[in-house]
Amino acid sequence: xxxxxxxxxxxxxxxxxxxxxxxxxxxxxxxxxxxxxxxxxxxxxxxxxxxxxxxxxxxxxxxxxxxxxxxxxxxxxxxxxxxxxxxxxxxxxxxxxxxxxxxxxxxxxxxxxxxxxxxxxxxxxxxxxxxxxxxxxxxxxxxxxxxxxxxxxxxxxxxxxxxxxxxxxxxxxxxxxxxxxxxxxxxxxxxxxxxxxxxxxxxxxxxxxxxxxxxxxxxxxxxxxxxxxxxxxxxxxxxxxxxxxxxxxxxxxxxxxxxxxxxxxxxxxxxxxxxxxxxxxxxxxxxxxxxxxxxxxxxxxxxxxxxxxxxxxxxxxx
Numbered sequence: 510x511x512x513x514x515x516x517x518x519x520x521x522x523x524x525x526x527x528x529x530x531x532x533x534x535x536x537x538x539x540x541x542x543x544x545x546x547x548x549x550x551x552x553x554x555x556x557x558x559x560x561x562x563x564x565x566x567x568x569x570x571x572x573x574x575x576x577x578x579x580x581x582x583x584x585x586x587x588x589x590x591x592x593x594x595x596x597x598x599x600x601x602x603x604x605x606x607x608x609x610x611x612x613x614x615x616x617x618x619x620x621x622x623x624x625x626x627x628x629x630x631x632x633x634x635x636x637x638x639x640x641x642x643x644x645x646x647x648x649x650x651x652x653x654x655x656x657x658x659x660x661x662x663x664x665x666x667x668x669x670x671x672x673x674x675x676x677x678x679x680x681x682x683x684x685x686x687x688x689x690x691x692x693x694x695x696x697x698x699x700x701x702x703x704x705x706x707x708x709x710x711x712x713x714x715x716x717x718x719x720x721x722x723x724x725x726x727x728x729x730x731x732x733x734x735x736x737x738x739x740x741x742x743x744x745x746x747x748x749x750x751x752x753x754x755x756x757x758x759x760x761x762x763x764x765x766x767x768x769x770x771x772x773x774x775x776x777x778x779x780x781x782x783x784x785x786x787x788x789x790x791x792x793x794x795x796x797x798x799x800x801x802x803x804x805x806x807x808x809x810x811x812x813x814x815x816x817x818x819x820x821x822x823x824x825x826x827x
Contacts, residue, residue: 511752512782513789513821516551525550526561529570538577540811547589548818551782555590581770582812585819588778594629595637597622600775601630602638605649612736614775615650617758619661620743621751627664653695654737660703661744671708679705680716683725687732695737702744710748752787753795755780759788760796760803768807777819789820 525546532542547555562570574586591599597618604614622630634642646658679701686694705713717725729741746754755776762772780788792800804816 510782511784511786512780513785513819514548514551514781516554517549520550520554520557522554522557522561523565525558526565526570529558529562530566533573533577540578540582541814543574543578543586544811544815544818547586548815552589552592556592559590580812581774581808582810582815584770584774585778585812585815588774589819592633593779593782594626594633596779597626597630598634598637598642600779601634601642602645605645610649611771612650612654613739613772615646615658616736616740616743617772617775618779619658620740621747621754622664624664624666624668627662631662631664652737653692653699654735654740656696657699657703657737657740657744660699666704667706667709669708670706671712673712676709676712677716677720679709679713680720683713683717684721684728687721687728690732695733698741702741707748710745714745714749750791752784753791755784755788756791756795756800759792759800763803763807773804773816777816781819785820 528542529546532539546558550558559570562568562573571587571590574590575583578586588596588599600614601618604611618630619627631642634640643659643662646655646662650658682697683701686698701713702710714725717723717728721728726742726745729738729745732738733741743754746757759773759776762769762776776788777785789800792803796803801817801820804820805813808816
């Protein structure tokens with residue numbers, strides 16, 4: 510694992526639950542204690558703490574966090590308490606059912622998750638919201654963007670299979686789809702990108718370069734626009750190098766939107782036990798400043814402390 514959050518050694522859920530109870534029940538909420546505990550325990554340990562907390566106080570830890578905290582700091586602390594699939598489901602639900610559909614959130618999650626992660630996320634979505642994720646995508650989005658999201662949400666990408674003999678054919682279909690841009694071509698394009706294995710697509714992208722003399726990302730950017738184009742590019746980038754994709758999304762969220770808090774929080778929490786170390790490394794290499802530096806520059810207070818604790822390290826780079 511290349512995560513920044515690892516299981517805490519000498520872990521004692523009962524003691525942690527007691528400390529959290531003291532921090533939350535006091536006259537003023539001791540936020541430093543919350544950060545100290547919740548950002549330094551892995552997700553499975555946090556779930557054990559929540560169980561010990563319920564046994565000890567007869568109360569739900571997430572409910573108490575929501576009642577005692579506010580704004581973005583609350584989003585971070587509460588977000589840490591969800592199992593990964595439930596957190597994805599929670600983010601997708603809000604992206605689909607909020608005042609405005611948050612297309613970039615849908616793209617980030619569905620373009621980057623494995624078949625197993627998608628399967629677990631759909632189960633969590635059904636359990637938490639009593640509705641089907643694919644039905645909600647169908648009703649809240651439209652056009653080829655919707656079709657591609659629906660395809661990804663099936664979680665039927667081939668795994669581990671590669672056939673060099675069909676790579677050139679697929680590349681030719683992709684190239685034609687970038688030339689012709691008919692509905693049928695768009696369907697073929699998204700079918701290939703959503704269903705072929707990662708190994709197969711590596712070969713397809715190479716063949717595409719040979720046929721067209723152009724990188725597939727540049728070709729998609731030239732030929733298509735809107736969220737459909739963004740989603741296709743995200744799929745390609747995630748297949749090539751997921752940490753690099755998330756470094757790019759974090760940099761965008763921090764610099765292009767005047768710090769888009771939701772995106773920063775979601776990526777840090779979702780990747781904290783998977784590849785956040787790699788994401789940090791890519792960020793520094795690509796943008797010259799560390800992720801730690803940029804968060805410190807844009808966030809403040811306990812919210813900043815919580816994000817930096819999840820991001821971990823890089824202090825010397827500040």
